[in-house]
Amino acid sequence: MNYLLFALPGNEALATSLAGLLQADMGEVIVRQFPDSETYVRLKTDVKDRNLLLVCSLHQPDCKLLPLYFLAKTAKELGAATICLIAPYLAYMRQDIRFQPGEGITNRYFASLLSSFADSMITIDPHLHRVHSMSELYAIPVYVLHAAPALASWISKHVKKPLLIGPDEESSQWVSVVAALAEAPYVVLSKTRLGDKQVQVKVPDLAAYQEHTPVLLDDIISTARTMIETIGHLKGKLTQPAVCVGVHGIFAGDAYEALERAGAARIVTCNTIPHPSNHINLEVLIAEAVAGNLPLNNNH
Known part of the structure; x- marks a missing residue:
């Protein structure tokens, strides 16, 4: 399958390596902030009927989530066939129960949001505690790789x-x-x-x-x-x-x-x-999963 990769800011090196290993195309995207800190997204590569890989490691996730969401939604509106999120690090795994009265169970909310705009996701060694399978949280297939x-x-x-x-x-x-x-x-x-x-x-x-x-x-x-x-x-x-x-x-x-x-x-x-x-370096691990194992069975 001929994938089209997009790198969210800060993920360019990994995305470029993956594109080379997969012999896939790199897409061009502009992601920047307006003076009031609102996010601007523009896809400069045609995505119609393409299978997209969005590369975005989700450390410090709060500032990354809106650009990722906007990019994915834009791509779908412009005709992208599928979107797979490659998030080597997956945030919001800590708060999996309500430890204190009134707390939000944020791992559920985060999973719901990612599931709303991606068709599948690849991640590496998510930090599971009381959750035993990603399918307990995510409504999309989540393919877990191990380092x-x-x-x-x-x-x-x-x-x-x-x-x-x-x-x-x-x-x-x-x-x-x-x-x-x-x-x-x-x-x-x-x-x-x-x-x-x-x-x-x-x-x-x-x-x-x-x-x-x-x-x-x-x-x-x-x-x-x-x-x-x-x-x-x-x-x-x-x-x-x-x-x-x-x-x-x-x-x-x-x-x-x-x-x-x-x-x-x-x-x-x-x-x-x-x-x-x-x-x-784990790009070979990720590339092998994409090239040989999609679609995969949902890993625990």
């Missing part, structure tokens, strides 16, 4: 005698998959979250791993407080400094600099969110 093989490959190639350390008991199943692929041992922390930027972690006995390099592994690095706290606990317990690896590097505020100051030997993320720490 574990790419993480394991990078760790195997770049870290000597790695010991994988997961952030909490909830991560055990995911971390164990990466560890098995990397043929490395793993442990998980006991974590208590005390607030948005404060966590308390307990590190298991590491006496058997003195010659190993600790690899702190997480799906999302946001405030980096868990990794920073863990690095502090590892000092004096393991001789090698920690390598920090994440799928999605949000790095809210000064999180990246704080993690460096804490003593991380290296900080590495996948290119789901553009950042200087991107050293694990």
Whole structure:
């Protein structure tokens, strides 16, 4: 199938790579703000009867959502046959229940909005808690890809005698998959979250791993407080400094600099969110899904 790709602002590098891998056309779009901050969208490529791939990673989603919505609606009005949203990072997965009286369950609302203008979506390792399948939220097919093989490959190639350390008991199943692929041992922390930027972690006995390099592994690095706290606990317990690896590097505020100051030997993320720490590229994974697996079965 001959796809037509459009890159939302900030996603140009990934979209260009995907277009090359898929031998697909790149569409031209103008997205800008009027002086009053309202969004202007103009499609300069004919989309009639075309199958569109809109590339837009949804970190800092509030400022991205309206341009994405306007682009998709414009494309449909101009005759686009289908729209698949490629959102390597998918936001609004945290608030999946009403924790306090009066709270909005925003993951449902966000899913409803995306489902209203896209025909399908591809994402990578969404952060599921009490929701077990994307089909519980989304009215469109959501194809979930997994970064574990790419993480394991990078760790195997770049870290000597790695010991994988997961952030909490909830991560055990995911971390164990990466560890098995990397043929490395793993442990998980006991974590208590005390607030948005404060966590308390307990590190298991590491006496058997003195010659190993600790690899702190997480799906999302946001405030980096868990990794920073863990690095502090590892000092004096393991001789090698920690390598920090994440799928999605949000790095809210000064999180990246704080993690460096804490003593991380290296900080590495996948290119789901553009950042200087991107050293694990997933465009081949996405392109293979598009080229060989659409339509797919909805993954959990």
